[in-house]
């Protein structure tokens with residue numbers, strides 16, 4: 703009997719795929735059952751009763767038939783809500799898609815990850831409410847490094863455990879080096895003190911308790927560059943949703959000089 707159970711759970715719609723002629727497969731990040739793929743019969747028929755509950759970027763409470771293996775089913779849903787800003791703004795949409803995509807690849811379906819359900823919820827809430835989407839994304843990226851098996855050591859110098867000298871990040875050492883040990887790795891990031899401080903802060907920050915973080919454009923670029931290197935070299939990840947974000951960034955760069963005569967040359 704443990705094969706299936708009727709349960710109610712909270713969930714976030716992660717992705718949708720058309721299936722057969724009228725049906726749909728919807729992956730939901732749930733609070734109690736991890737990520738689950740649901741078979742939604744007749745989801746693509748006009749007037750389908752659960753249509754609004756399975757829209758992209760929707761979260762709510764669902765009641766359904768959860769199966770340990772194979773596809774699960776949804777019977778009904780309540781208190782569901784679509785994140786409005788995210789669903790209407792192409793940039794916010796791209797960040798939210800990337801965050802859900804990262805969580806999707808970091809864990810196998812069915813593994814209970816209640817904590818990551820919460821983090822995804824807080825992250826998307828924050829983005830929807832107008833927090834800087836890059837910063838929220840950086841926090842998720844740094845906190846996902848542990849499940850991805852990279853687990854950078856950010857508490858103290860990897861070599862001597864000192865905490866009172868300036869730090870830099872070393873991929874070779876998988877963590878921070880204090881100034882005395884910088885010469886051990888010529889390929890260290892040569893990051894600013896501010897970027898290193900934020901990297902350390904983001905690794906421990908609780909997304910629910912964020913009030914405001916303002917970060918200079920140059921520091922944001924540094925954080926982006928650092929995390930891209932770690933994700934490319936140490937995690938070994940190349941996601942379409944990330945390439946799309948990078949492309950949007952490039953369009954921004956192309957558009958900017960036309961409108962801002964005083965923009966600095968890189």
Ligand SMILES: [Zn+2]
Pocket residue numbers: 859860861862863864879880881882883
């Ligand atoms: Zn040291």
